[in-house]
Amino acid sequence: MQDPPPPAAEAASLDELLLAVGRDRDRAAFAALFDHFAPRLKAYLRRLGCDGAQAEELVQEVMLLVWRRAETFDPAQASAGTWVFTIARNKRVDALRREQRPEIDPDDPALVPDPVEAADVRVATDQTNxxxxxxxxxxxxxxxxxxxxxxxxxxxxxxxxxxxxxxxxxxxxxxxxxxxxxxxxxxxxx
Missing domain, CATH: 1.10.10.10 (Winged helix-like DNA-binding domain superfamily/Winged helix DNA-binding domain)
Incomplete structure (x- = not known):
């Protein structure tokens, strides 16, 4: 049985995996990143107040963004873990904003203007009043x-x-x- 790598070695290998995804679109490296980060991201998002389903959805969004933007990762700026968790935090903030400002439903009856009253009806109403x-x-x-x-x-x-x-x-x-x-x-x- 092999001993787990020390934390510094693990962080370096995560950085290398992320660089491989960004440079070569390495699917195996991405799968390894996904296996490492997905459960940790889910736990992190749950601690931030997401329910299980929302946490799962956000993890998928985060990892998709990691795949798409891996070439922008710079190990001199931050570690892979910091970079990925920053994306997760930002996705959570975006989700909270969407919840607080739901999308407008154009079919909502409250948003449909009142029909314009015909002139003859308006005149009759005025006379009755x-x-x-x-x-x-x-x-x-x-x-x-x-x-x-x-x-x-x-x-x-x-x-x-x-x-x-x-x-x-x-x-x-x-x-x-x-x-x-x-x-x-x-x-x-x-």
Whole structure:
């Protein structure tokens, strides 16, 4: 049984493997790098907060980038391990940014503009709104007050009864009368 190489010798051989990949596109050297770094990268990415599937995916992206950019590796600048783990850290940062700013879905209903209202519909709506405002002004003050509380302030009838000091039945009958007047006003031609 052979003793494992000392750490300095292992680092030198990783540098040589990476140089061989960059210089010669050596598949065997890349396979050795992959076997060495993949489990370590996965553990590192898990410590950075990735779940198992995301860590696996990022390891694949990192190693693909190592294959594509191996010719840019300079052992005078950093060791192979430092270079590979820097790529992994950068990939993790990119993944976090994507998670925080998800891609825009052009089919999202919230992003679809409201349809342009036809001119005749807009004119009819404006006329109806004017008639409704005029009808509201014509209501007796006690009906207008209760209508405002019930429909514009969304207050329950029981609370209106308590606040105004009138029986619940009176609140309901005044609201019914007010709504009937508004319906009639809206049905009448201008």
């Amino acid at each position: 004017r008639r409704l405002r005029a009808a509201l002004k014509e209501l007796p003050p006690e009906q207008a007050d209760l209508l405002k509380l019930a429909y514009f302030e969304d207050m329950p009838h029981s609370v209106i009864s308590t606040e105004r000091g009138i029986p619940l039945g009176t609140v309901k009958s005044r609201l019914r009368l007010a709504l009937d007047r508004l319906r009639r006003a809206l049905r009448e031609p201008s």
